[in-house]
Amino acid sequence: xxxxxxxxxxxxxxxxxxxxxxxxxxxxxxxxxxxxxxxxxxxxxxxxxxxxxxxxxxxxxxxxxxxxxxxxxxxxxxxxxxxxxxxxxxxxxxxxxxxxxxxxxxxxxxxxxxxxxxxxxxxxxxxxxxxxxxxxxxxxxxxxxxxxxxxxxxxxxxxxxxxxxxxxxxxxxxxxxxxxxxxxxxxxxxxxxxxxxxxxxxxxxxxxxxxxxxxxxxxxxxxxxxxxxxxxxxxxxxxxxxxxxxxxxxxxxxxxxxxxxxxxxxxxxxxxxxxxx
Amino acid sequence: xxxxxxxxxxxxxxxxxxxxxxxxxxxxxxxxxxxxxxxxxxxxxxxxxxxxxxxxxxxxxxxxxxxxxxxxxxxxxxxxxxxxxxxxxxxxxxxxxxxxxxxxxxxxxxxxxxxxxxxxxxxxxxxxxxxxxxxxxxxxxxxxxxxxxxxxxxxxxxxxxxxxxxxxxxxxxxxxxxxxxxxxxxxxxxxxxxxxxxxxxxxxxxxxxxxxxxxxxxxxxxxxxxxxxxxxxxxxxxxxxxxxxxxxxxxxxxxxxxxxxxxxxxxxxxxxxxxxxxxxxxxxxxx
Numbered sequence: 001x002x003x004x005x006x007x008x009x010x011x012x013x014x015x016x017x018x019x020x021x022x023x024x025x026x027x028x029x030x031x032x033x034x035x036x037x038x039x040x041x042x043x044x045x046x047x048x049x050x051x052x053x054x055x056x057x058x059x060x061x062x063x064x065x066x067x068x069x070x071x072x073x074x075x076x077x078x079x080x081x082x083x084x085x086x087x088x089x090x091x092x093x094x095x096x097x098x099x100x101x102x103x104x105x106x107x108x109x110x111x112x113x114x115x116x117x118x119x120x121x122x123x124x125x126x127x128x129x130x131x132x133x134x135x136x137x138x139x140x141x142x143x144x145x146x147x148x149x150x151x152x153x154x155x156x157x158x159x160x161x162x163x164x165x166x167x168x169x170x171x172x173x174x175x176x177x178x179x180x181x182x183x184x185x186x187x188x189x190x191x192x193x194x195x196x197x198x199x200x201x202x203x204x205x206x207x208x209x210x211x212x213x214x215x216x217x218x219x220x221x222x223x224x225x226x227x228x229x230x231x232x233x234x235x236x237x238x239x240x241x242x243x244x245x246x247x248x249x250x251x252x253x254x255x256x257x258x259x260x261x262x263x264x265x266x267x268x269x270x271x272x273x274x275x276x277x
Numbered sequence: 278x279x280x281x282x283x284x285x286x287x288x289x290x291x292x293x294x295x296x297x298x299x300x301x302x303x304x305x306x307x308x309x310x311x312x313x314x315x316x317x318x319x320x321x322x323x324x325x326x327x328x329x330x331x332x333x334x335x336x337x338x339x340x341x342x343x344x345x346x347x348x349x350x351x352x353x354x355x356x357x358x359x360x361x362x363x364x365x366x367x368x369x370x371x372x373x374x375x376x377x378x379x380x381x382x383x384x385x386x387x388x389x390x391x392x393x394x395x396x397x398x399x400x401x402x403x404x405x406x407x408x409x410x411x412x413x414x415x416x417x418x419x420x421x422x423x424x425x426x427x428x429x430x431x432x433x434x435x436x437x438x439x440x441x442x443x444x445x446x447x448x449x450x451x452x453x454x455x456x457x458x459x460x461x462x463x464x465x466x467x468x469x470x471x472x473x474x475x476x477x478x479x480x481x482x483x484x485x486x487x488x489x490x491x492x493x494x495x496x497x498x499x500x501x502x503x504x505x506x507x508x509x510x511x512x513x514x515x516x517x518x519x520x521x522x523x524x525x526x527x528x529x530x531x532x533x534x535x536x537x538x539x540x541x542x543x544x545x546x547x548x549x550x551x552x553x554x555x556x557x558x559x560x561x562x563x564x
Binding site: 170172173175176177178179180181182183186190191194195197272273274 | 296297298299366367368386387388390391392394396398399400401402411412414415416443444445459460463469
């Protein structure tokens with residue numbers, strides 16, 4: 001009998017599954033970096049720096065800030081996040097009540113749906129030039145103009161998800177609440193709102209992903225106020241391509257963190273609410 | 278029931294403001310002696326109207342429910358048993374006819390007619406105890422009291438180890454125990470049960486029937502129980518109402534002798550079951 005020393009993958013083992021997905025992801029990213037490296041060598045253009053040069057630029061970026069204005073990179077990150085958060089909460093304030101009443105009252109749903117369907121296909125970034133004209137402050141502050149682009153990106157998925165959540169409430173739970181004596185207001189607060197939460201979370205998850213794309217796109221229009229998008233356009237107009245690529249990597253990582261966080265909360269909430277989605 | 282047909286409304290429309298939101302509504306009727314009429318269901322008609330045609334679902338349903346009795350409604354499947362129960366609960370507006378509790382006309386759902394649903398209808402985002410507390414919570418019962426009472430009822434249905442469990446962690450039988458506790462803890466004047474054990478397997482059903490018998494023996498309750506199982510109706514109830522086919526009206530009312538718990542294998546039991554099954558058979562032949 002030989003002693004079996006080889007590793008066996010067990011798909012019912014949580015740690016094996018985790019290790020497996022980490023290994024595959026690592027291979028995937030390695031292949032991507034290798035491809036990028038090949039392309040940059042073959043193309044041999046300054047606009048495509050090698051991963052190594054980009055990595056060095058990224059380290060320098062954190063060490064010394066941006067090479068043109070000597071501003072710390074955290075200032076850019078903070079500015080972008082601020083606009084994202086502003087746009088997000090603005091969308092939440094608008095989408096939550098609208099989604100709820102549209103879900104609750106059919107006639108309002110029928111009234112608002114044509115408006116939404118007309119507005120929805122317009123890429124949020126298409127609004128950017130108008131918003132920059134309308135909402136740039138007297139001091140040249142464009143924070144709100146960019147936030148509004150984020151708002152447009154987030155508000156529709158949020159609203160439709162909340163609305164969908166209200167229409168999906170099991171009518172039997174409403175009946176149960178009625179026979180237990182709950183008033184219409186109590187039903188709204190204690191039954192409708194909680195059963196909409198998983199759908200709201202789903203909307204938030206989708207919205208944050210879109211919002212993050214919107215914020216960078218909106219900032220590209222805006223070379224004067226800090227933000228990762230404006231950093232990007234500044235570096236490119238200065239032909240500092242390594243720095244620009246370092247910025248792109250930063251955008252990707254921050255985007256992953258935002259959506260990862262939303263995904264994590266979404267899962268926790270669903271578990272707590274007893275929903276499998 | 279989102280695709281419920283539109284109903285022609287002749288009587289006064291149900292109003293949300295009439296909804297009874299109170300704990301221990303059974304005490305409102307404590308002057309009515311056991312065995313006298315507590316609830317009067319008077320000439321209930323339900324007509325479903327779709328675009329093309331009208332269907333009479335319930336016709337001329339009149340029934341006096343006596344205080345402290347357990348009364349079952351059986352009938353051929355699809356005959357409108359649930360429709361009748363939903364009208365009594367106030368969840369469905371009858372086309373005409375009325376439901377009186379004591380001498381009060383019921384015009385809206387409310388906590389005076391507690392209900393247990395076939396598919397449990399629990400609040401999945403609440404724990405077991407929070408589900409049981411819901412009615413007392415909306416009625417404004419103080420926190421301590423409602424916690425203690427909820428725990429007592431959770432014990433009574435045998436779920437003391439699961440008071441803080443989430444609903445999705447429970448089996449079907451356990452879910453319905455929660456549903457029963459949630460309805461009974463409110464001390465409603467009448468408890469309506471809509472095929473409460475219909476979604477459960479035979480063994481669980483028997484266990485829950487015995488549990489219900491025990492609870493009823495312990496505290497007098499007035500229960501209206503809808504079921505498609507003749508056996509279950511005979512095992513549990515004081516009277517069995519046999520419905521006719523659609524449009525459903527009362528075909529026969531049978532008094533069930535003997536006190537609970539009953540012996541399902543006794544000759545009288547078997548005899549009665551044969552009789553009722555015979556009535557149901559007649560319904561099918563009459564078509």
